[in-house]
Amino acid sequence: MISDALLRKLGCPTCLEAAGCERCGRAAAGPDDYALRAGCACGGPDKVALHADGEDGLRCPACAARYPLDRTGGHVDVSPRSAVGAVTQYADHEFHERLGVVDAPPVLSARVKADMMRGLLDLKPGDSVLDLGSGAGKFALYASDCGATATGVDIAPFFLPRAAATLDLVIGDLRRLPFRKGSFPKAYTLDVLEHLDEPGVCEVLLEARRVLTPRGALFVYTHAMESSKLASFQRAVNRLAKRLGRAGLIDHEREAMRKSDHVNAIASHEHFEALCAGAGLRVADRRYYNVVFKAVIEDLLLRMIEQRRRARSAAPSAPAHDHAGESAAGAPDAHDAHDHAPRKPPSRFELSVAMALTWLLKLDVVLFGGIRTGPFFARLEGLGSPAAGERK
Ligand SMILES: [Zn+2]
Numbered sequence: 433m434i435s436d437a438l439l440r441k442l443g444c445p446t447c448l449e450a451a452g453c454e455r456c457g458r459a460a461a462g463p464d465d466y467a468l469r470a471g472c473a474c475g476g477p478d479k480v481a482l483h484a485d486g487e488d489g490l491r492c493p494a495c496a497a498r499y500p501l502d503r504t505g506g507h508v509d510v511s512p513r514s515a516v517g518a519v520t521q522y523a524d525h526e527f528h529e530r531l532g533v534v535d536a537p538p539v540l541s542a543r544v545k546a547d548m549m550r551g552l553l554d555l556k557p558g559d560s561v562l563d564l565g566s567g568a569g570k571f572a573l574y575a576s577d578c579g580a581t582a583t584g585v586d587i588a589p590f591f592l593p594r595a596a597a598t599l600d601l602v603i604g605d606l607r608r609l610p611f612r613k614g615s616f617p618k619a620y621t622l623d624v625l626e627h628l629d630e631p632g633v634c635e636v637l638l639e640a641r642r643v644l645t646p647r648g649a650l651f652v653y654t655h656a657m658e659s660s661k662l663a664s665f666q667r668a669v670n671r672l673a674k675r676l677g678r679a680g681l682i683d684h685e686r687e688a689m690r691k692s693d694h695v696n697a698i699a700s701h702e703h704f705e706a707l708c709a710g711a712g713l714r715v716a717d718r719r720y721y722n723v724v725f726k727a728v729i730e731d732l733l734l735r736m737i738e739q740r741r742r743a744r745s746a747a748p749s750a751p752a753h754d755h756a757g758e759s760a761a762g763a764p765d766a767h768d769a770h771d772h773a774p775r776k777p778p779s780r781f782e783l784s785v786a787m788a789l790t791w792l793l794k795l796d797v798v799l800f801g802g803i804r805t806g807p808f809f810a811r812l813e814g815l816g817s818p819a820a821g822e823r824k
């Protein structure tokens with residue numbers, strides 16, 4: 433969807449206005465100028481607003497770049513016209529499809545993350561929230577189902593049909609966000625920062641800070657490269673899962689694929705705090721994610737069950753299919769037998785079992801959320817905004 437409200441928020445991803453403070457208020461002098469000006473302690477200049485260019489496009493009056501509006505596809509492409517930094521594997525269509533995203537409410541650890549986001553951001557009906565790295569739009573749909581107005585931005589244009597129909601969607605680079613200053617009071621980024629190198633993490637934080645309102649908040653779920661004593665339990669479960677994977681009892685490949693382009697630039701929580709401070713943000717609240725219940729239930733038991741079911745459905749009755757012809761339309765069911773086939777949406781029964789197990793998984797945060805470890809949920813606020821206790 434491309435709403436009028438979204439069009440008003442868009443700006444050129446790479447062009448900054450001339451106005452700014454003494455340090456950043458001047459016309460761009462070169463490619464490195466962007467980082468200097470956008471990173472100014474004052475918050476940097478605003479991005480240049482885009483003008484309508486016919487029915488199906490927007491144009492930047494400064495650099496003359498044209499950004500197409502795909503009204504049928506339900507998104508606008510405001511990605512920088514030349515590449516910024518390293519390109520993530522998530523932009524690869526096939527890779528994306530193989531992740532098998534289905535239109536269903538998040539359950540298990542995805543739901544734990546979604547509900548931590550909802551809680552730490554205090555997400556309420558009517559709130560406007562930006563999903564940084566929205567992927568297919570699953571979390572943005574969840575935010576929208578909670579009554580918020582969600583906007584998704586992702587570098588890859590592979591959105592769930594319901595997301596394209598009901599949410600504002602933008603193709604863009606998180607390191608060059610195509611939004612004007614102060615466009616959103618709330619934003620979140622889940623499972624994204626670990627895919628970026630350190631300059632990339634800094635840029636995303638900086639851009640997020642700029643598009644947030646002065647009292648806005650950013651929720652982050654990612655991990656630092658450290659671990660608690662509890663993590664040795666998780667590693668033992670992972671080793672077991674790998675062994676079961678080799679024995680064909682578990683599908684270990686999907687998880688390995690999901691993590692295959694992790695860069696893991698955040699060394700420690702102090703390192704993350706320093707990166708935040710550099711972007712004008714501070715960690716106002718943080719909970720750690722020690723995955724004890726998740727490791728046993730989601731990473732081990734459920735994957736064993738899933739693998740068993742897959743093995744059963746791949747048994748003699750399933751038709752053999754050759755790889756060349758398999759992406760031809762018309763036989764989606766035959767795909768289920770295949771390891772990397774798109775998953776079917778869960779049944780109502782499966783969903784309620786998964787929701788019950790989700791409550792068990794939430795114990796990981798309730799019981800162990802105070803024990804310092806790598807994965808964490810954080811609420812970030814602007815350095816200048818009032819402390820949590822002073823907010824009404
Ligand atoms: Zn400035």
Ligand SMILES: [Zn+2]
Binds near residue numbers: 495496
């Ligand atoms: Zn421009």
